[in-house]
Amino acid sequence: MNLRDLKYIVAVADEKHFGRAAEECAVSQPTLSAQIIKLEDYLQIQIFERHRGNLIITPAGAEIIQQARIILDHAEQIHKISAFATDRFAGTLSLGIIPTIAPYLLPLILKKLASQLPKLTLQLKEAQTHQLISDLKDGKIDAMILALPTEETTFKEIDIYREDFYLAVPENHPFAQKKVIQTDTLDGESFMLLEEGHCLRDQTMELCRLKPSQIGQSLRATSIETLLEMVRCGHGMTVVPELVTKQGRGNICFIPFAKPIPHRRVGLVFRQTFSRQDLMVKLVETMQGIL
């Protein structure tokens, strides 16, 4: 049995005439006749009684045609679903973002993004890199924004922006007077970092070549904001990405690093096999246009 066959019998039921039904289905009359005979043969049941000018639908045939109409309706639905879905910039996108990006990037772009991609609905999830990677593999999210690279071969990455790091010190700290800072002058300083699992923690440790003794152990900071609060109170210093410095903050100085300026690449990551790659490109372009 075949959707085409069902179309044929519905056409015959509508037209009560094989020739006209064939025309409606854009096939020749013998083709339509043969297919219907084959269907009747397959179902072991007669659907139509043929007479000239007087076509009778058998009772079972009428029931079958009723089902066929339902089936064709739903088949049409499938076409509609596809047609809608092929508007690649519409629909819902489930997007993961790491905690050191989300609160600083989202306020800058969400509003304009909604106006430039009006048919796109974002479903946001904030989690650490390793969690997002797992979610992306499982299909729980469609894409994610985080620090590149991910080292995952099954993912594709597109750079969105490059973000320089800054040293955050209390404004009464000696460093606060410096225009730039050399990473090798940080040797004895005491640092505060985010809790384990944040990529920013690892990046900071690496770029400042921190010894375990320099890292404040008492604190398990879950956010940059907490960290900055501690800095403000003079418990130590920390490193933050550029976007964090854009919001006005009292009592804290953000000192640029000397060249080569340490930074991170922030990008959009998705599965190589993801079905909406053109939306990914569009999304990145739109975000870059806003920033």
Next chain:
Amino acid sequence: MNLRDLKYIVAVADEKHFGRAAEECAVSQPTLSAQIIKLEDYLQIQIFERHRGNLIITPAGAEIIQQARIILDHAEQIHKISAFATDRFAGTLSLGIIPTIAPYLLPLILKKLASQLPKLTLQLKEAQTHQLISDLKDGKIDAMILALPTEETTFKEIDIYREDFYLAVPENHPFAQKKVIQTDTLDGESFMLLEEGHCLRDQTMELCRLKPSQIGQSLRATSIETLLEMVRCGHGMTVVPELVTKQGRGNICFIPFAKPIPHRRVGLVFRQTFSRQDLMVKLVETMQGIL
């Protein structure tokens, strides 16, 4: 798009594995893969994201699969309808019967017929021959029982029984003493007939070679029972088929005719193209067994 394709994507959605889905569909994995790719291509939409061991259904794909399940359900319905309908002795049969047969034949057979063809429901319609012929052509009824032949080339006829005619006279009539009656002794007698349109009227006129002057004009009898009531009251005589004589009636004598005995053939008639010919044969055999 094709019912087979829909079966394939539902199988993949269920199994989350192309190989197992192919097995379930009893085709090779390349076949299933190729068909699904072709479907995705045709719909211009990706239904699955392929990874090893981790198959993800796209949002649009999920909607399509939902529709596909509905469609396959209804397709299954079509199979069930056919399977039920191919029990050729089940279902409803719309049967027309002429008024000179219905009230005498039906009481004899209906009960036993219901027990011997328990799954068959009869929908009975009583009408004159010409009306039944028109209804049968239009498919308003499936078959009819009447006096043969119909002279219609598009119908098939099966004889059920042969029915001799009898002369009905009041018991005080001189003819009432006769064992048999010769048709050529009826010349001057006055007859009462059914109204126009009844085949029995025409048959009686023919077999008795009645002149218009012999036929009572005042009466437009719509049933044999009315006619017999008139005979009982001595208004004349009439001719009735054998089954009418089987019910005990006072004050009326039914005289057999001399050879060659005039009679009519009663049979089952249906369209040559009717889909339940084997039921027709079975029905006639069953009725003959009962009579």
Next chain:
DNA sequence: TATTTTCAATAGATAAAACCTATCATATAT
């Protein structure tokens, strides 16, 4: 009654598709 018209089925040939086996490519697990 004979002829024409109408309508669906049949015949024969061609084109399209679905299918199979064998193999490849890639990612994951060992």
Next chain:
DNA sequence: ATATATGATAGGTTTTATCTATTGAAAATA
């Protein structure tokens, strides 16, 4: 580094759908 698992690709075969032309049978018309 090797083996395994999974889905895609290649090439060839079979099946199916389709076409045009024709036939057959009933109905309408002359």
